[in-house]
Amino acid sequence: MQPFIAAMQKVRQAFLAAIIKSFLRTKHVLQTILNIWISPSVIKDENGSISSRNGRRLGAAEFVEVVENAFRGLVGRTRLVALSDGLRKEFLDSMYDNPLCMLPSYNHQLPSGEERGTFLALDVGGSTFRVALIELSGRKSDGQECKILKRNTFKIDRTVKQLKGVLFFDWMAERIEEVLSGQAEGHDMSNAPLTMGLAWSFPIEQTSLRSGLLQAMGKGFLAAHGLLGQDLGDLIQESCSRRGLNVQLNAIVNDSSATLLSKAYIDPATRFALILGTGVNAAVHLPVHVFSPPKFGVRPPEWHNxxxxVIVNTELSMFGRGILPYTQWDELLLSVHPNPTFQPLEHFVSGGYLGEIVRLVLVEGIQTAGLFGGVVPPSLRERYSLETETLSHIESDLSPNLTKAQAIFLSRHPTNIPPSTTDLQTIRLIAAHVTHRAAGVVAAGVHALWQLRNEAESILPHESSHTLVAYNGSVLENYPGFKVTCQKHLDTLVEASGGKKGSIELMYAEESSLLGAAVAGAVASLDG
Incomplete structure (x- = not known):
């Protein structure tokens, strides 16, 4: 009997030691207990590497099972409901006193669908300037509601980025002139000025629908040099006037607002927008009474009347600190991140980070489960070297031998030990588990906004009508199965909260920046 008792005490001590070690490493004791409960057959050594309890190295299949439990186990129905509730509480808190999130725009009107005419749309991004002449024909135009008559894309290279101050806006005006000089016949601009709408992908302190104070642009741009705090709308208008262009800037919007407006013009059920590419953001149309007055800053009485x-820029990426479903690989990513607390949700879902999370998991699989013959390819030792786009190509290869996937992987990550079919299948599975969690987190954020809007409008979940979420961005548009998985998570969350499946639907918004800018200009011209 005594040997049995002694043996049991050793087992208990070993179990407690495993918990304490893991707790000291992750500082998430509840998560640690859950991970041990979910994967009782594996433990980690003193270096944090995964191995079986009998000390042998895990095989590829066992390692993938551990990864699956770690990621998919964190986004089941109950946990996603809890995450949605936590995010909704953060949204509500931010609507009172957070100067960085839940920001009311100046766009207080959704399009009626009756706006018609020809408008000029401008879209300034980090690498391109797009100009389009767009004809709006009304909501009942049988698929011809928005027609792009002329569109040019101009690359913003290093030389353009280094244009200081007004020189950059003069460059914009020259490009606008190029488009208008060859515009389609039948659009005479000799009389009333042509209304412009601008989608601006950089920070500004917006002061009206058509104006905002210029701030530092980052990304190597020098356009704000000597112009900080000056009105962006005036700068563009003055550069156009110097070239004799008969145009008038009526609206400035960000990417999420433009996406919402572009789809709302076509379908009046649109109340949300979701951007998911390199970064993530969302917009929502909410009643003004749910915000504290200071959130609106100083606005003219006529706006309030x-x-x-109002369309709200949520800055969704900044939410979720402390409530998101972390794994050890997330902790590893954040341990070397220069600003680990600034955009918590973005670290979990965006194309800028999904590849890095998979890389961290894969490297551990190589070191502990013998993937790639136990040798880490040189390029995979570098942070952020595994791009989400590469994973997208690998996941889209459904052939038995993954021939295309291997060619793509080797072209970007050459190694003396080419990945076997099993290695590539393992990468596909790891990527699928990581993106499954990402889709769940995105769905929880959208569901939280849906519930927030329902409460603000006094709509019970089971009475909520069919509502659209206009989306764009490389992950939602191009990553295999991501949008479908996200929609499934959304349906689950809606049903869990008492709503009907299909109450909220993700809908692609084509050319949203350009069309949204044109619609914003049209709405503003009628409102003015």
Whole structure:
């Protein structure tokens, strides 16, 4: 009997020691207990590497099972409901006193669908400037509601980025002139000025629908040099006037607002927008009464008199600190991140980070489960070297031998030990588990906004009508199965909260920046 008792004490001590070691490493004791409960057959050594309890090295299949439990186990129905509730609480708190998130725009009107005419749309991004002449024909135009008559894309290279101050806006005006000089016949600009809408992908302190104070642009741009705090709308308007262009800038919007407006013009059920590419953001149309007055800053009385609702830039990426479903690989990513607390949700879902999470998991699989013959390819030793786009190509290869996937992987990550079919299948599975969790987190964020809007409008979940979420961005548009998985998570969350499946639907918004800018300009011209 005594040997049995002694043996049991050793087992208990070993179990407690495993918990304490893991707790000291992750500082998430509840998560640690859950991970041990979910994967009782594996433990980690003193270096944090995964191995079986009998000390042998895990095989590839066992390692993938551990990864699956770690990622998919964190986004089941109950946990996603809890995450959605936590995010909704953060949204509500931010609507009172957070100067960085849940920001009411100046766009207080959704399009009626009756706006018609020809408008000029401008889209300034980090690498391109796009100009388009767009004809709006009304919501009942049988698929011809928005027609792009002329569109040019101009690369913003290093030389353009280094244009200081007004020189950059003069460059914009020259490009606008190029487009208008060859515009389609039948659009005479000799009389009333042509209305412009601008989608601006950089920070500004917006002061009206058509104006905002210029801030540092980052990404190597020098356009704000000597112009910080000056009005962006005036700068563009003055550069156009110097070239004799008969145009008038009526609206400035960000990417998420433009996406919402572009789809709302076509379908009046649109109340949300979701951007998921290198980064993540969302917009929502909410009643103004749910915000504290300071959130609106200083606005003219006429704005407050006419605004019953407002399009809100949520800055979704900044939410979720402390409540997101972390794994050890997330902790590893954040341990060397220069600003680990700034955009918590973005670290889990965006194309800028999905590849890095998979890389961290894969490297551990190589070191502990013998993938790639136990040798880490040189390029995979570098942070952020495994791109989400590469994973997208690998996941889209459904052939038995993954021939295309191997060619793509080797072209980007050459190694003396080419990956076997098993290695590539393992990468596909790891990527699938990581993106499954990402889709769940995105769905929880959208569901939280849906519930927030329902509460603000006094709509019970089971009474909520069919509502659209306009989306774009490389991950939602191009990553195999991501949008479908996200929609499934959304349906699960809606049903869990008492709503009907299909109450909220993700819908692609084509050319959203350009069309949204044109619609914003059209709405503003009628409102003015």
């Amino acid at each position: 006419s605004a019953k609702h």
